[in-house]
Amino acid sequence: MKLFKKLGVDLGTANSVIWEAGEGIVLDEPSVVAVGLEDKKVVAVGNEAKLMVGKTPEYIEVVKPLREGVVADYDVTEAMLKFFLRKVMGAAWLVGPEVLVCVPAGVTQVEQRAVLDAVLSAGARKAHLIDEPLAAAIGAKIPVAEAFGNMIVDIGGGSCEAAVIALGGVVTHSSVRVGGDKLNEAIGAYVRKHHNLDIGEQTAETIKIKIGSAIKLKRPETMEVSGRDTVFGLPKTLNVSSEEVWEAINEPMMQMIGSIREALELTPPELVADIVDRGIVLSGGSSQLRNFDQLVTREIGVSAHVAIEPQYCVIRGTGAAIENLELYWRTIK
Ligand SMILES: Nc1ncnc2c1ncn2[C@@H]1O[C@H](COP(=O)(O)OP(=O)(O)OP(=O)(O)O)[C@@H](O)[C@H]1O
Ligand SMILES: [Mg+2]
Numbered sequence: 001m002k003l004f005k006k007l008g009v010d011l012g013t014a015n016s017v018i019w020e021a022g023e024g025i026v027l028d029e030p031s032v033v034a035v036g037l038e039d040k041k042v043v044a045v046g047n048e049a050k051l052m053v054g055k056t057p058e059y060i061e062v063v064k065p066l067r068e069g070v071v072a073d074y075d076v077t078e079a080m081l082k083f084f085l086r087k088v089m090g091a092a093w094l095v096g097p098e099v100l101v102c103v104p105a106g107v108t109q110v111e112q113r114a115v116l117d118a119v120l121s122a123g124a125r126k127a128h129l130i131d132e133p134l135a136a137a138i139g140a141k142i143p144v145a146e147a148f149g150n151m152i153v154d155i156g157g158g159s160c161e162a163a164v165i166a167l168g169g170v171v172t173h174s175s176v177r178v179g180g181d182k183l184n185e186a187i188g189a190y191v192r193k194h195h196n197l198d199i200g201e202q203t204a205e206t207i208k209i210k211i212g213s214a215i216k217l218k219r220p221e222t223m224e225v226s227g228r229d230t231v232f233g234l235p236k237t238l239n240v241s242s243e244e245v246w247e248a249i250n251e252p253m254m255q256m257i258g259s260i261r262e263a264l265e266l267t268p269p270e271l272v273a274d275i276v277d278r279g280i281v282l283s284g285g286s287s288q289l290r291n292f293d294q295l296v297t298r299e300i301g302v303s304a305h306v307a308i309e310p311q312y313c314v315i316r317g318t319g320a321a322i323e324n325l326e327l328y329w330r331t332i333k
Helices: 074-094 109-121 132-139 180-195 201-211 242-266 269-278 292-300 310-323 325-331
Strands: 006-011 015-020 024-030 033-036 042-045 060-063 098-103 126-131 150-155 160-166 169-176 222-229 235-241 280-283 304-306
Touching (some): 006 074, 033 074, 042 074, 098 310, 132 169, 150 242, 150 310, 201 222
Parallel strands (some): 006 098, 280 304
Antiparallel strands (some): 033 042, 160 169
16 A cells, blocks of 8 residues: 555546546546535535435535536535545545646636645645646647647536647636536426426436437437426426427537637637647547537537547546656646
8 A cells, every 4th residue: 555645636516536646547426515404514425425416305405516617615625525535545544645636727826726725624745736628638648748739628517618738738728617517407497498397407417418419410319308397296207309408508509619719719820720730629528418529520610529538538637647747847836
């Protein structure tokens, strides 16, 4: 057992993933905490807490302490981090780990400080920060150190962040606070409005993953969905089509496309030329939405492709950076 552990942490809006230097991914759990409403005591964290979403008794509340990639509820974030760090540290806990956490490129100094403080007070001995788009690019195997422009777009649960990387750093970036969560919300709102059916967040997510598509499917699909009738208050089951889902999510999808367009508009022409040559790489869990790459290609006019295991690009890059801190020192804060 190693006493001095080095960890990379991707503290995402939807999922937290931890990498241990020399080992790889050692934890992958939802960023969810169940807390008692009155005493604010933590009831469950991660996988266990996610199972409670939408099913808790009155006195328990399920909280997602991060919003759009930044700390929204400091105390709950700290409690969650402590739980996750203890879980991966095991008996090595006595000596706090050295931790590298990624943060979105656009966060303020205050938001950066909040992440560092949460990691330190959760028990880390040392804490550093790395830009999330850079981590995503390293994890997507993009040669980040070269004097060429590369574009990476990370679409997670809470945000879509487009960035151009060159010479080992983020040159331009643009993000919108629209990610997979907003797509789920849009599906829920659509089904309520057009079918008078109330569905839970989990159901909306399942619909998105099963029959959602960024561009209209040539052969439409349907799915049976259950919920509560908003008029009669009774259980109801009906069919939802992929066309309806497309209609529901199209607007938030276009907001994501807008952020890619904006990042490109800010980019110097030489680098834009490189991106046209090399294409756009998509990462993050939401890039797995069917045909996302095709929508980007069509709307931006530059070929786009989804990285391998896109949901793990950020953590792989953060992991590579904590294992080779000397290589990346220039970009680590
Ligand atoms: N097959 C799929 N199709 C569409 N969306 C998916 C699929 N699989 C996962 N997702 C979505 O990916 C999102 C989570 O992605 P990820 O783990 O990258 O987010 P995160 O890093 O926690 O969030 P953020 O980076 O915004 O803080 C969820 O909204 C989830 O619904
Ligand atoms: Mg993420």
